Amino acid sequence: MRIAVGQGSCGIAAGAGKVYDALSKLLPKEKLGITGCIGMCFLEPIVDIYEEDRLVARLVHVAEADAEKIAEALKTNDLSLVENLKISKEDESFLTKQTRIALRHCGIINPMDMEDYIKVGGYGALSKVLTTMSPEDVIETIKISGLAGRGGAGFPTWFKWNAARNATGDKKYLICNADEGDPGAFMDRAVIESDPHNLIEGMLIAAYAIGAQEAVVYVRAEYPLAILRLENAIKEARENGFLGDHILRSGFSCDMRIKAGAGAFVCGEETALIESLEGSRGMPRLKPPFPANAGYWQEPSNINNVETFANVAWIIENGGEAFAAMGTEDSKGTKVFALTGKIARGGLVEIPMGMTLRSVIYEIGGGIRDGGTFKAVQMGGPSGGCIPEALLDTVIDYKKLGATGAIMGSGGMVVMDEHTCMVNMAKFFLDFTTNESCGKCVHCRIGTKRMSEILNRITHGEGKDGDIELLEELCMAIKDGALCGLGQTAPNPVLTTLRYFRNEYEAHINDKKCPAKECTALISYRIDENKCKGCTLCAKRCPVGAIFGEVKAPHSIDASACIKCGQCASVCRFGAVVTE
Numbered sequence: 001m002r003i004a005v006g007q008g009s010c011g012i013a014a015g016a017g018k019v020y021d022a023l024s025k026l027l028p029k030e031k032l033g034i035t036g037c038i039g040m041c042f043l044e045p046i047v048d049i050y051e052e053d054r055l056v057a058r059l060v061h062v063a064e065a066d067a068e069k070i071a072e073a074l075k076t077n078d079l080s081l082v083e084n085l086k087i088s089k090e091d092e093s094f095l096t097k098q099t100r101i102a103l104r105h106c107g108i109i110n111p112m113d114m115e116d117y118i119k120v121g122g123y124g125a126l127s128k129v130l131t132t133m134s135p136e137d138v139i140e141t142i143k144i145s146g147l148a149g150r151g152g153a154g155f156p157t158w159f160k161w162n163a164a165r166n167a168t169g170d171k172k173y174l175i176c177n178a179d180e181g182d183p184g185a186f187m188d189r190a191v192i193e194s195d196p197h198n199l200i201e202g203m204l205i206a207a208y209a210i211g212a213q214e215a216v217v218y219v220r221a222e223y224p225l226a227i228l229r230l231e232n233a234i235k236e237a238r239e240n241g242f243l244g245d246h247i248l249r250s251g252f253s254c255d256m257r258i259k260a261g262a263g264a265f266v267c268g269e270e271t272a273l274i275e276s277l278e279g280s281r282g283m284p285r286l287k288p289p290f291p292a293n294a295g296y297w298q299e300p301s302n303i304n305n306v307e308t309f310a311n312v313a314w315i316i317e318n319g320g321e322a323f324a325a326m327g328t329e330d331s332k333g334t335k336v337f338a339l340t341g342k343i344a345r346g347g348l349v350e351i352p353m354g355m356t357l358r359s360v361i362y363e364i365g366g367g368i369r370d371g372g373t374f375k376a377v378q379m380g381g382p383s384g385g386c387i388p389e390a391l392l393d394t395v396i397d398y399k400k401l402g403a404t405g406a407i408m409g410s411g412g413m414v415v416m417d418e419h420t421c422m423v424n425m426a427k428f429f430l431d432f433t434t435n436e437s438c439g440k441c442v443h444c445r446i447g448t449k450r451m452s453e454i455l456n457r458i459t460h461g462e463g464k465d466g467d468i469e470l471l472e473e474l475c476m477a478i479k480d481g482a483l484c485g486l487g488q489t490a491p492n493p494v495l496t497t498l499r500y501f502r503n504e505y506e507a508h509i510n511d512k513k514c515p516a517k518e519c520t521a522l523i524s525y526r527i528d529e530n531k532c533k534g535c536t537l538c539a540k541r542c543p544v545g546a547i548f549g550e551v552k553a554p555h556s557i558d559a560s561a562c563i564k565c566g567q568c569a570s571v572c573r574f575g576a577v578v579t580e
Helices: 007-012 016-024 063-076 079-085 088-096 114-117 125-132 135-145 156-164 187-194 198-210 224-239 270-277 306-318 319-326 357-364 400-405 423-434 442-459 469-481 485-489 492-500 501-509 537-541 565-573
Strands: 002-006 032-035 049-052 054-059 173-178 212-222 255-261 301-305 334-341 347-352 372-377 383-390 412-417 524-526 577-579
Touching: 002 007, 002 016, 002 063, 002 412, 002 442, 007 016, 007 187, 007 224, 016 032, 016 063, 049 063, 049 079, 049 187, 054 079, 054 088, 063 079, 088 357, 114 224, 114 301, 114 412, 125 357, 135 156, 135 198, 156 301, 156 306, 156 357, 156 565, 173 187, 173 198, 173 306, 187 198, 187 224, 187 334, 198 212, 198 224, 198 255, 198 301, 198 306, 212 270, 224 255, 255 469, 270 301, 301 306, 306 319, 334 357, 347 357, 357 372, 357 412, 372 423, 372 501, 383 412, 383 492, 423 442, 423 501, 442 485, 442 501, 469 485, 469 492, 469 501, 485 492, 492 501, 524 565, 565 577
Parallel strands: 002 032, 173 212, 173 301, 212 255, 334 412
Antiparallel strands: 002 049, 049 054, 334 347, 372 383, 372 412, 524 577
8 A cells, every 4th residue: 555645735734744744754655655636625634545546545634643543554454543534425525526627637646756647648648639630630629629718718719729820920839827816716726736747738739739839837926836846847748758849759849938927916817928928017918919919929829727728638538529518508518616715615626517506515515614604606706706695506607607797717716604794805806906906007097996995985884875876887987998808807796796785785884884794893792791601701812901890790891992803702602792
């Protein structure tokens, strides 16, 4: 038997590095390896035990102190020693209800060893392309598959490839957009960290299809582990003849490099990304011309995101028809989502298009954490919108989600419960968009700022008549006038919360109350004397001494001194602290 320790960013943050170090002192080198993120971020650190290539046990929430019994279980071939660490049947369903294509190798192979990728068929699709397919054949296969860009816009991948192939230029470029900037999104990071050669192979196939000899991965510098593993994979691929001149002894040559971006959200927009690649400030260009005709250095360029490329090798191996057989009429294949927020089982999920939001959140995600009540789900990050409980049976595809006012986006799915204030949620995203605006166009630069100011006033109890109408007017002006897609979609969080949760805006403005009891300026705390036992725990925890009372006697809060930190409510064991 051998062991693989999950070493994605989520696993390392949970302590997987310490677990690995402890096991390395107890097991021979050949018995211990690493892997990337399997997607079960809520169970990290994860240790998988294999017999040959068969998974025989998955251990979860593993601590450094568990290393000795894990090592003993391996030495004695007695897995009963780690029975208490094994994943539950309920948590196993997180994976069994998914269909994994882009994530098919994630959490299974060693991302730092190309041989592991080769063993699962890696680079077989590239070999097939270079020996049996013309560039036109490749583009036709992608067309049949119905693969749409997974970066957010959902534009047909084959069309972009074909446009770049047919464009006239001295040199053509292939660019991977790994500038994943949406709050709560980490799909691209996980793919690069866990399966970097799959990205390289998909990009090489695309480069062959469009006639590019240079490929660039634009990845944000906040992803150091992803960059490290991709650098290693590029080095391995180059040393083994998969990158460089005459790949696999064919007439096709292509090399690849990484560009670490400084983390500007606007660089997720393809023309702003190109500006950044060229050494300029990341700001969108006017279109047309489109990048397919005049992109990087004004030469024909194709840009797709990580997840799009991660599907390519599978499609070539299995045929476009196999990919198109999954999903809906308008949206083919699978989609990866980062399931976060007030969800019981958070992590990465990949599901066929056509599944409902309810199925993802409740059947895969396990519903709301701590027995809470579902309120809304934010789809598409700052460019998306909030979908209420009444629309939970919405089918996941581009058109159906678009009809709700949200978007598919790159795949962020932030779940909210009854304690989430929807006005405050809209404010969070508008603050983000305001700070990240490149400032090139007035509508986005000034419009989002004005909206952010209005939302800030409302959440501080200073809202007034006409604020809702003014927000709506600003939303439409920004959508109509902003230069790029990021600016045009910036109002979506406000528009959808106004559409589905208008009553919360009205309560903030008219009643000076926050129904979710989240906005600090609009809430107060008091102690119910019938429930208070006089344990003094709340008084001891209060950082400003605003709670008074004798031991074993009801306490009270001095409202004028209270800073509304909520510490009293969090420590009270009797439910005596009431939020109003």
